Amino acid sequence: MPPAIEPVPPFLGFAPLENGVEALARSAERYEKALAKAVLGRAPLGSINQTLIQSERQLTDSTGLPGRPWFKHQIYAPGVYTGYGAKTIPAVREAIEQKRWAEAEAQIARVGRVLAAEAALVDSAAAELEQGGPE
Numbered sequence: 001m002p003p004a005i006e007p008v009p010p011f012l013g014f015a016p017l018e019n020g021v022e023a024l025a026r027s028a029e030r031y032e033k034a035l036a037k038a039v040l041g042r043a044p045l046g047s048i049n050q051t052l053i054q055s056e057r058q059l060t061d062s063t064g065l066p067g068r069p070w071f072k073h074q075i076y077a078p079g080v081y082t083g084y085g086a087k088t089i090p091a092v093r094e095a096i097e098q099k100r101w102a103e104a105e106a107q108i109a110r111v112g113r114v115l116a117a118e119a120a121l122v123d124s125a126a127a128e129l130e131q132g133g134p135e
Contacts, residue, residue, distance in 0.1 A: 020115025034129035
């Protein structure tokens with residue numbers, strides 16, 4: 001027997017996620033340029049490193065993933081059914097896989113905010129480098 005025909009999924013607005021990715025790409029580019037100049041000028045990097053230590057933590061959310069609040073990371077986590085196999089952007093991906101469209105929309109916005117916050121942190125480190133370090 002052929003499989004049952006499934007309804008066409010609704011349109012999902014990925015703009016918040018795309019905007020977050022783009023903001024992070026711009027911030028990373030700015031940081032790379034500022035770091036190259038700082039290294040040439042031998043600027044102290046200790047304070048910048050302290051800021052960047054926060055970058056991985058910035059990719060977490062205290063409420064965790066839907067149905068698994070103990071997994072805080074929004075960019076990667078073990079999949080619900082993959083054992084230790086990691087899934088990227090798990091909250092969005094799993095909502096889509098399970099056809100929970102409203103949840104997918106909400107998670108797209110949530111991960112977009114996480115990425116925007118990450119971009120702001122990287123921008124702050126770049127700004128510090130551009131100014132020649134902490135005052």
